[in-house]
Amino acid sequence: xxxxxxxxxSTEDIKQALQNSLVDGFDPTVxxxxxxxxxxxxxxxxxxxxxxxxxxxxxxxxEFTNNHQSEGEIxxxxxxxxxxHYAILFEDFVDENLDNAxxxxxxxxxxxxxxxxxxxxxxxxxxxxxxxxxxKLVKSLEKSLGPDKICFGGMAGDDWMLKETFVxxxxxxxxxxxxALVLDGDKIALNGMAxxxxxxxxxxxxxxxxxxxxxYEIDGKSAVELYLRYLGKEDKIAEKDFxxxxxxxMEYPFIVERDKDETVLKTPMKIDSAEKALVIDIxxxxxxxxxxxxxxxxxxxxxxxxxxxxxxxxxxxEADALLIFSCAGRQPILxxxxxxxxxxxxxxxxxxxxxxxxxxxxxxxxNGRQNYHSGACCWVTLKEKA
Amino acid sequence: xxxxxxxILDIVxxxxxxxxxxxxxxxxxxxxxxxxLLISDFKxxxxxxxxxxxxxxxEETIGELEQKRAAIEETNFALNKSLEELKSAQAQxxxxxxxxxxxxxxxxxxxxxxxPLNFVNNFSEVSKELLEEMLxxxxxGDMEEVNSIANDVxxxxxxxxxxxxxxxxxxxxxxxxxxxxxxxxxxxxxxxxVDEYLRLAYHGLRAKDNTFNASLDSSYDKSIEKISIIxxxxxxxxxxxxxxxxxxxxxxxxxxxxxxSGLNGFQPKVSxxxxxxxNSIEIIISDNGNGIKKxxxxxxxxxxxxxxxxxxxxxLGLSLSYDIITTHGGTLKVDSETGxxxxxxxxxxxxx
Numbered sequence: 185x186x187x188x189x190x191x192x193x194s195t196e197d198i199k200q201a202l203q204n205s206l207v208d209g210f211d212p213t214v215x216x217x218x219x220x221x222x223x224x225x226x227x228x229x230x231x232x233x234x235x236x237x238x239x240x241x242x243x244x245x246x247e248f249t250n251n252h253q254s255e256g257e258i259x260x261x262x263x264x265x266x267x268x269h270y271a272i273l274f275e276d277f278v279d280e281n282l283d284n285a286x287x288x289x290x291x292x293x294x295x296x297x298x299x300x301x302x303x304x305x306x307x308x309x310x311x312x313x314x315x316x317x318x319x320k321l322v323k324s325l326e327k328s329l330g331p332d333k334i335c336f337g338g339m340a341g342d343d344w345m346l347k348e349t350f351v352x353x354x355x356x357x358x359x360x361x362x363x364a365l366v367l368d369g370d371k372i373a374l375n376g377m378a379x380x381x382x383x384x385x386x387x388x389x390x391x392x393x394x395x396x397x398x399x400y401e402i403d404g405k406s407a408v409e410l411y412l413r414y415l416g417k418e419d420k421i422a423e424k425d426f427x428x429x430x431x432x433x434m435e436y437p438f439i440v441e442r443d444k445d446e447t448v449l450k451t452p453m454k455i456d457s458a459e460k461a462l463v464i465d466i467x468x469x470x471x472x473x474x475x476x477x478x479x480x481x482x483x484x485x486x487x488x489x490x491x492x493x494x495x496x497x498x499x500x501x502e503a504d505a506l507l508i509f510s511c512a513g514r515q516p517i518l519x520x521x522x523x524x525x526x527x528x529x530x531x532x533x534x535x536x537x538x539x540x541x542x543x544x545x546x547x548x549x550x551n552g553r554q555n556y557h558s559g560a561c562c563w564v565t566l567k568e569k570a
Numbered sequence: 571x572x573x574x575x576x577x578i579l580d581i582v583x584x585x586x587x588x589x590x591x592x593x594x595x596x597x598x599x600x601x602x603x604x605x606x607l608l609i610s611d612f613k614x615x616x617x618x619x620x621x622x623x624x625x626x627x628x629e630e631t632i633g634e635l636e637q638k639r640a641a642i643e644e645t646n647f648a649l650n651k652s653l654e655e656l657k658s659a660q661a662q663x664x665x666x667x668x669x670x671x672x673x674x675x676x677x678x679x680x681x682x683x684x685x686p687l688n689f690v691n692n693f694s695e696v697s698k699e700l701l702e703e704m705l706x707x708x709x710x711g712d713m714e715e716v717n718s719i720a721n722d723v724x725x726x727x728x729x730x731x732x733x734x735x736x737x738x739x740x741x742x743x744x745x746x747x748x749x750x751x752x753x754x755x756x757x758x759x760x761x762x763x764v765d766e767y768l769r770l771a772y773h774g775l776r777a778k779d780n781t782f783n784a785s786l787d788s789s790y791d792k793s794i795e796k797i798s799i800i801x802x803x804x805x806x807x808x809x810x811x812x813x814x815x816x817x818x819x820x821x822x823x824x825x826x827x828x829x830x831s832g833l834n835g836f837q838p839k840v841s842x843x844x845x846x847x848x849n850s851i852e853i854i855i856s857d858n859g860n861g862i863k864k865x866x867x868x869x870x871x872x873x874x875x876x877x878x879x880x881x882x883x884x885x886l887g888l889s890l891s892y893d894i895i896t897t898h899g900g901t902l903k904v905d906s907e908t909g910x911x912x913x914x915x916x917x918x919x920x921x922x
Contacts (some may be wrong), residue, residue, distance in 0.1 A: 303838075379777045385624065385627060385630055386627060386628065386631040387626075387634075387635065411663065413630060414626065414627050414631070415623055415624040415627060416622065416623050416627075435623075436623065476627055478620070478624060479616075479620055482613055517616070518614055519609070519612040519616065520605065520608050520609050521609060521612075
């Protein structure tokens with residue numbers, strides 16, 4: 185399968201880049217589009233439509249291709265996939281019927297192929313303006329498809345505005361929708377993994393009072409006071425408008441136990457002053473065990489790349505294309521090394537690459553089960569089977 | 571770009587002596603150096619920031635752990651105190667159980683002492699009369715009769731002494747039973763010990779309730795030699811199990827009496843058997859009472875478990891019995907069939 189990645193600051197740039205890519209007879213059928221909410225989605229879709237290219241798209245919080253990383257621009261991975269080997273599915277929903285929408289999408293995928301593999305993008309923000317429940321989506325998808333099916337993907341972004349994110353195809357677009365590139369797993373192999381790098385720090389903590397996304401007490405003490413005091417922001421406890429996500433929790437989320445040997449990051453998004461509680465992106469039920477965290481060390485970049493090399497050696501395979509769903513929160517932590525991480529992965533796989541900075545990631549840690557992740561670098565390769 | 575690198579870049583760009591290829595190469599190196607500098611600056615800034623935050627977090631955590639340690643120490647102290655109090659209460663309960671079993675013994679003991687006392691009284695009275703008779707014969711000068719009476723008196727006094735010693739033995743046994751544990755083992759004839767407690771238990775119950783009646787069956791293996799045990803402890807176990815056995819068959823009798831079918835030939839029966847095995851002896855105490863329900867049979871050796879009405883049992887008897895037998899290196903097992911009766915099997919090693 186041939187593939188190419190292109191990027192541009194505008195629709196015009198993309199039009200030019202697309203033209204250039206076609207010169208050598210390259211004939212793409214699918215465009216995986218990651219673009220800023222500021223860009224003209226309709227224009228890009230029309231452009232692709234004019235070339236008979238099917239669009240799988242999501243808005244981003246920064247986007248990248250080989251040797252190029254940007255904010256507010258457009259990154260596209262073009263794939264020359266046989267029409268028989270893929271389908272692009274789309275379902276929109278309201279929060280209450282997410283399960284139904286996922287189930288419908290999964291059943292459609294199973295109708296298309298007996299062994300479907302999925303690339304999935306969902307919203308990053310839900311209808312209440314809160315962080316989208318990625319965990320719920322993954323669980324629902326696993327339930328409908330079965331635990332052995334492979335899914336990778338990410339939650340759409342909106343350049344850190346945290347207001348409106350979009351997923352789209354040539355014909356449909358939704359703030360609250362799921363788009364899936366369904367591949368025939370018997371023809372196209374997906375290989376990948378998710379790595380976070382955040383490590384537990386200090387002693388095990390227990391949630392002693394919580395309700396939904398509100399975390400009131402940790403070990404019997406006020407969660408707000410404990411969180412701010414322990415992370416050196418005691419002076420902000422009384423401050424009503426303290427931006428806890430931007431100034432603290434993006435770097436210091438909680439790490440929570442789940443499944444066997446697996447953890448997930450849960451992040452305080454804001455402080456509910458009236459309730460005197462932390463508002464967490466993913467609910468932390470009473471009794472949950474968790475830790476404060478230490479952000480990834482700089483060698484995490486080498487670790488991500490090393491693990492990818494090991495997997496490549498182990499599987500003795502190559503890649504036709506590479507997709508990266510990298511948590512938007514990695515940028516402030518790893519700075520310029522985030523680029524090294526993405527470039528390093530493209531280097532390992534020696535293939536065209538595109539990706540975006542997400543509000544949540546879907547995939548598997550090495551030898552793990554299908555899961556939702558936060559703070560992860562989640563990558564996946566596509567390879568046409570011989 | 572870094573200011574210094576920018577200066578170099580400006581100079582390179584203005585230089586007319588460098589070829590385009592050299593300029594391009596230098597430009598490339600400068601870009602790489604600038605990126606490396608950028609990464610170094612970022613790493614330094616982040617490292618300092620993370621170090622500061624991590625230090626605060628760890629300091630706070632250490633402070634919290636220190637507080638928890640102090641609280642745990644305090645709790646530990648309180649727990650130790652409670653444990654001591656619990657041990658003391660347990661010791662008191664064990665003593666109370668001993669005294670309770672002594673209470674059960676009292677009536678039996680009284681019965682046992684009454685016999686020798688009767689002998690002592692009777693022989694003393696007869697001896698007094700004989701001595702008065704002897705004084706008469708002395709006055710009469712019939713020395714042959716005097717000698718004969720003196721012999722009778724001597725025999726009577728020997729009997730008084732014998733029965734006095736028997737009463738003394740019973741009282742000493744009672745004191746031994748009630749005294750606090752001593753770990754001293756003695757070589758004991760287990761058949762005699764079992765028989766003594768069987769009789770004490772039976773007479774004890776008869777003294778408390780004169781309507782109580784049960785047939786006693788005993789079969790002792792005479793080949794059993796003396797074994798080393800703490801007699802008052804094993805005695806307490808035997809007494810407890812036999813008393814329970816009497817209680818069980820008496821309860822069945824009372825129940826049957828209330829029913830329409832009546833006793834229908836039922837006769838309470840307790841049998842005690844001793845047997846010699848290879849390296850152990852067995853004491854089997856059986857009753858034909860109601861048996862123990864399967865739902866509670868696993869609980870009967872638990873402390874404070876009792877089926878007796880409130881106030882009639884401490885619930886410690888079988889628990890203590892179990893402890894005593896296992897401390898002797900033996901086993902205490904129960905085998906029961908509902909409606910038919912129960913066997914308690916005490917197994918004690920002979921090489922203890």
